[in-house]
Amino acid sequence: MMTITAACVTDAYIRNEKLAQAVELTRFPAELERCWGPRMLNRPLFTRTSELQQTSSDLGDLFGLLAALPERLFNGDTAAYCAAIGIGEKRLAMIEKFSSGPPLLFGRADLYNDETGFKILEFNLSSKLGGMDMCEFQSSLLRNPDFATFASRYELRYTHTGERIAHALRVASASITDGRTPRVGVVCAPGEMAVHERMVASFAGTMRRVGVEITIGELGRLSSSHGTLRLNDAPIDVAFRFFSMGDVLMHPEAMKQAELLFRAHHDGVAVLWTPMNYALVSNKGTLALVSAAADSALLSTDERAVIDRLVPWTRILDDDLIDYCRRHREELVLKPLHGAAGVGVTAGWACDERRWTAALRDASAASVPNELDVADRWVVQRRIVPRVETVVDPFTATVQDWVAAWSVFLTPEGDAGAFARVAPASSSPVIGYSINPDVRMAGVFSIGAAR
Template sequence: MTLAPGATSETTPGTTPAGPTAATAAVTAAAAVTEAAAVTEAYLSDPRLADAVRETVYPPAFQECWGARMLSRPLFTDRPELSRAAADVQDLFALLASLPQRLFDGDTARYCDALGIAPDRAGVIDRFATAPGRATRYGRADLYHDGSAFKLLEFNIASDLGGTDRSQMQRALLTHPAFADFAAEHGLDHVHTGERIAVALREAALPLTRGVREPRVGLVCAPGGLAAFGHLLLAFAEMMRDLGLPLTLGELDTLTDQGGRLRLDGDPVDVVLRFFTVDDLCAVPSSAARAELAFRAHEEGRAVLWTPMDSSLYSNKGALALLSDPATAFTPAERALTDRLLPWTRLLADGPPTPGPTPGETVTDLLSFCREHRTQLLLKPLRDFGGTGVIPGWERDPDDWARLLQDRMADATGPLTGLGNRWIVQRRVLPRTEPVLDPDTGARTPWVAAWGLFLTPQGYAGTDVRAAPASASAVVNYGSNPLTRTTGVFTVG
């Protein structure tokens, strides 16, 4: 589930306690001075804004969830650059959704086998596999900015997205008098992700509501989900209710079908906002039986499942390896898109020679290549999320890295079970750093930002950021790195 424990993570460049590497510093120093950089400097130099984040009043559930984990400043980015990245991400989504048909003649079972999705999971997914180009466009692309452009790290295409409530921070900051003046002076703008989700859910429910009433939304998680993720879900529910959408939180074991009407904890439901996963259903038969009520209601037009289970076809990290692989037949424009946005990515498996990450380079033995380029690569499991299982090569000694590669390569030849056992190897991205001011000491330190760019069927739907000190850890993740903070994004220009 992409929400738990709060967001996906990605590795930062290799760092030491003394600070970012020389390579990262060079990336930062080489970045052109943009309008957003000038606004950043103006923000950091304005004493009225030093404590604006802590002085702002936030919605209660949002404050409870994120109050102690907010970065001391929002981030700024140039609107044209973010717009280009958003357009690229939308085009990449279309490419992802085309892969089963383009590479496997629409055979979902073959596609799932290639990506390490076990047969029981594939069976659930195949039931909802859509015609080419019909996949629900809803997800979050996680990116780094390398000093010249945004680069994609992973694409979370699912209904159980984390970070959708973070735009509450931007909205609240605009009520702070000093920040409101600063925003007006510099023409700051933002897209509120919650508003875009509300539009998407209303449009999805139109066959039921006819546009004469608000859809009743049931956010449904697996048993135990409310206890585990309640603070996150309550912040999201607060936001959606404030936007006028009636929303009930519940778990699968409270989902019922009474008189042809789907209900969650007794409340009628038009839209099932799905926070349970294929893995939840395959692990617990009783959960699968309850989910079947929502599946049938969706198929019979009595409710809307948001989103159907086929999202797992595209969020699997192995799909990125298929996009990166030059053997995949793309048009020149499509190949330019993947080259522009996606770092070099390959499935960790035996195969024919393949182009390497450097132009003109050929990799004849992938395992040997990975051993030799340890400090430039990381391993990622295809199915995990939230940073689980990610292995940065630069954090391992050569012998340990070689053993890991051998073991993970062997995994690829074993039978598919459970979450799957396939891996990708990906070239790391050296992100630029963002200056952050400590309001208590006045010290500036470099932080690494992971940008989460949201999409709905209507298009770009806002951006959130997870950030961590460049010197603290190789993972930007709320669960494993307690120094990770969240913040909002404003565009400039």
Template sequence: MSDHVTEAYNQQCLDGNTGLLNAMARAEFPPLFHASCGHRLLPRPFFIDEGPMRAFADDIRSVFDLLTQLPDRLFGGDLGAYCTALGIPDRQAALMRRFAGGEPVPYGRADIYHDGTSFKLLEFNVGSELGGADRAEIQRALLGVPEFRSFAEAHRLGYVHTGERIAAALRAAAAPLTGGAEPVVALVEGDGGLAPYLHLVRSFQEMMQRLGIDLRIGEVGGIREKDGRLLLDGTPVDVVLRYFSAAQTVRTPGGEEAVEPILRAHEEGRVVLFTTFQSSLFANKGCLALLSDERGRGAFTAAEVELIDRVLPWTRELTPALVEHCRQNRERLIVKPRADFAGSGIHVGWELSDRDWATVLQESAGGGFIAQERVVPRREPVVSPDTGRTEDWMAAWDVFLTPDGYAGSHIRALPYGAGAVVGMGANPACRTTGPFLVPA
């Protein structure tokens, strides 16, 4: 179904429908969104069957539940042993374990590839430090272009707006404090951490304010206490949307002391921290290796094992004992650090010589890396407004998750063959777009 819609869209572009061909360029985006990524938009959105996408989102929610149960299932509830197995340093582990008594908020973003048959999970960013939520404005803006709206209506296209789902989650989290009134939300980064991402954060703020959320931006050092309330720029705050991480906190001199007022206010019910450091216990890529490893299969039901194998490619902790297997399977494997993000520290086997790959494996084994089976993404044909020709792209999709379930998706894409890591910061050729859902 979605392939048919893609073919119809591209054919109309090739047949001279300039309204569709130039829809992305003609769309009226919010000013800060346009300033942030308007120059990196793909010419068209992508299309995906709604049923399989929602089913995969349900699978992601089930994987989230399995991740949060790993300490109990594999380590007898011993969080210390769990953190040691994942290589989490003691000071970081202490922050993460502080709120480990309850259930973590089901909030995160799963990064996925479509291999032509189904989606596969590559990474799961569990917690509130997420990028890409503002890209739902792409679909909203495209529907303002008459030619695109006509196409969308003809094919009954829909989408899930990530910002709307996040706004609902923040309102629900704040309700015990606000009694249902609109909350004041402070998006708080670590000290010195805002500058590189300020254009992204301001675009997110712009979207949330349009949705009725009074979202303020600041860093940990800008939070003050007065009369029992936390304040940012003199305004009392109901929710702290945490963009500072445990690792960032312990790297910063005096970091634990600086975040203590926020943590204490959350413990005392004076503010809602969305989410706590507990989420970071399950954001480590080593968690996926624990799920995938055959040695832990006895802790899961047959249905859970089937889910893991269906959703997750072969993923293992890179140990010295695994080096020879990985050496022999260079063209099928990628090596990633357990704790880094944004595509940093990745080694791609099929792009390296046998000698260089062997060196990577020797230097990485036992050093906090995972090995993961290569997922070859399907080709996504896009008609270029500049050349009028169809070009193939490779896409990294995602699934946003909130307490209400599937919260939309956005896409990062590279020209096919332009690299192995599809990340906006990792490759200047990377572009972004949004998907529309095609009903059955």
């Protein structure tokens, strides 16, 4: 039996005239339209189910490695580990004070898919994530009769991220809720509601449609009375953390409110999703550490195989690497260790030698922790050339080459759905939604039955 490839399904989708306006004619939830509508791609993306399953499995194994790094590479010396990846003393103190137990797997991996498979760029292990609502793209598109017929023919499937998150929150809060559905509060940093309102509202809509009621508010709206944590005066069992450690350090008043939340978590009154010790694993420096460890005897054969399949060569930049990086400019990308959304990234192949040398010089300069208590360090990573995705311009009907940054969500049970950010191949080398106006959002379907 011939294996149906993603390229084959893409070609069939594009040639099917009934699907030319399928996305445009699909009625999406109002919150999703408001958040992403003008920047949705006019088609979904496709990958083999077996390929996505292998990647999700590898990501789970990688998470286990990251969580074990302080013990395996630093003999349990968390302070030395934090120093290696640029986490300052204030952050370490907060981690140690307000964390209990090892972090559970929850987050989003951002990847490129080259000709050998998926390769990770970043592992965002946190609950402050974008795209958790994008599963509505797939569920809505399947209500289009023509697409539903197409999906049946090619055995297209997807994982509903909202359903997987709802299950994870039910399990995490079981000791508090005694079997009922948890009451969830999405807690933002002071002043951040206006910034994230559309994204959070769309996520809340997704969760309500899977049976989980959501209250949205900022840290300053938290209170506690009679053994119950409240947000906007509404009782909550789970505080879905949509603020970072830096947000708390920037606002002294926020720290007081955060401590209220941390105590509630510690006392078993409410669940903090996710705890502060996620900062130990959600850091580009951790990928550099496991990449370097793969060249040693510290990892097993199976662990090295996971790194080989999933993690491109990545190192924390130091003086010993400068000459190598200069010689291999077109093969490397330079990233701020604590950066996000593509901000501050320098792609060696997209700049001249003078600019690259200057970027390396600035990145290798000695630094001390800033006001957010992170040292301004950098990682250098091997360039991954993503495979081309075919997109038809809806206005001119011309065929264009685009490239995708794939995002795979994971919960403690594994795969929790995927979406992609997609941009023209001729666009910026960084596929960042907030910094590149050409970037579009797309739902992801996998092809073929699950193993």
